[in-house]
Amino acid sequence: MRELQVADFTISDETDAYVIAEIGHNHEGDLGKAIELVRRAAAAGANAAKLQKRDNRSLYTREMYDQPYTGRNSYGATYGLHREALEFGRTEYVELQQLSAELSIDFISTAFDFPSVDFLADVGVPAIKLASADLTNTPLLAYAAKTSKPLIVSTGGAEMDDVRRAVETILPINPNLALLQCTAVYPASAADLNLSVITTYRREFPEVVVGFSGHDDTPEASYTAFALGARVVEKHFTLDRARPGSDHHFSLEPSHLTELVEGLRRTRESLGSNVKRQLPGEAGALRKMGKKLVAAFDLPAGHQLTERDIAIKSPGGDGMKPYLLTEILGRTLTTPLAADAEFSMGQLS
Missing domain, CATH: 3.90.1210.10 (Antifreeze-like/N-acetylneuraminic acid synthase C-terminal domain)
Known part of the structure; x- marks a missing residue:
């Protein structure tokens, strides 16, 4: 049966979409902004608010960590310092977890490396996300799978063999998997989305929940994705698209996130029954x-x-x-x- 349990939400073909508001680093390293983003995500009806977790010193080569990084989107003189300025630690995660529990929204995160998997497992997130860039990182996929937490895996930039390899790595260890069609273009145009891959994933992986991680800058394609069988929908989320940063410009603002959640519910209603009968x-x-x-x-x-x-x-x-x-x-x-x-x-x- 195609089903995934994340905290109190059972995701299946019969349910509404599990909507993830991907905050990423749109909080700009400011806990106050992160708190507001979580509040607004909950108010919009999202099921989860999500951050990204990196252990920057172990993740990047010394050359990449120390390379100069300037410009409008920079938060540090080098790329490493830029990333460190955007990184939250245990204190921030615990506070955001507690807030999320009060607001009845799940608080999850993407792990980019082994120490981050350990960190997220230790703080007790209800699910771990793995980014598209780590689809071929089978050691990390296997390591995350061993936490027994539900894994949500994006597949941007992949060939089908990469997807099969990732699924074959995870499922023998951990059956709790959602696989998201994704395009690693920021922002992605309609022609980039290839939503028909959702039906390919559903056919090839009948026991796996399938979803859509959309880097398009409107909610509309997500409705089509749901109609094709996507039951996890992830969209980047910001308070203001005009803010400096690499993700703000294609993220949904709060009104757009509300529109997405409501539109996905209407889509489910409009799909209705597959039995043709007179009403x-x-x-x-x-x-x-x-x-x-x-x-x-x-x-x-x-x-x-x-x-x-x-x-x-x-x-x-x-x-x-x-x-x-x-x-x-x-x-x-x-x-x-x-x-x-x-x-x-x-x-x-």
């Missing part, structure tokens, strides 16, 4: 616009019916449906019938 609410329109078989003009008892004697007219009501025309042709009336009166089998011999 009670359709009866009025069908009576008014539907058709029935009636006498074309006054017909006497004993008359043998021809096509000339029968008209097809509205309202439909409970009369004989037009598809029964061939069943009454050639039959004989046992009683007279006035023009526009309905035919019934009880009048025919």
Whole structure:
């Protein structure tokens, strides 16, 4: 069965989407901004607010850590100092966890390295995200899987063999997996999204929950993703798209996140049942616009019916449906019938 439990939310084909507000580092290293982002994510109806966790000294080569990093999006003179300025530690994580619990929103994070997996497991997040860039990092995937926490794995920039390898690495260790179609373009255009991959994942991995991590800057594609079977939807989230930083410009603002959550619920409602049947609410329109078989003009008892004697007219009501025309042709009336009166089998011999 395709199902994933994250904290109190059961994700399956029968549920609403599990919506992740990806804060990332849009808090700009400011705990106050992070608190506001979590509050606004909860108010918008998201199921989870998500950060990113890096152990920068072990993650980057010394050359990359020390390389100059200047410009509008920089928070430090070198790339390493930039990343450190954006990193939260245990104190911030615990405070944000406590706030999230009060607001009834899950608090999760992406682990980019082994120490970060340990950190997140230790602070007790209900799920761990693995980024697209680590889809081929099978040692990290296996290490995260061993925590037994639900894993949510993005697949941007991957070939199908990379996805298969990742799934084959995780599932023997940990069956609690969601696989997200993703495109590593920031922002991604509609032509970049390839949402049809969602159906490929659902077909190839029938036991795995499938989702969509969208780097497009509007909610609309997420509705299509849900209709195709995505039940986890992740979108970057900010308070202000105009802020400096690499992610703000394609992130959803609070009003957009509210629109996303509400739109996904409407999408589920509109999908409805896969059983085709007449709904009670359709009866009025069908009576008014539907058709029935009636006498074309006054017909006497004993008359043998021809096509000339029968008209097809509205309202439909409970009369004989037009598809029964061939069943009454050639039959004989046992009683007279006035023009526009309905035919019934009880009048025919």
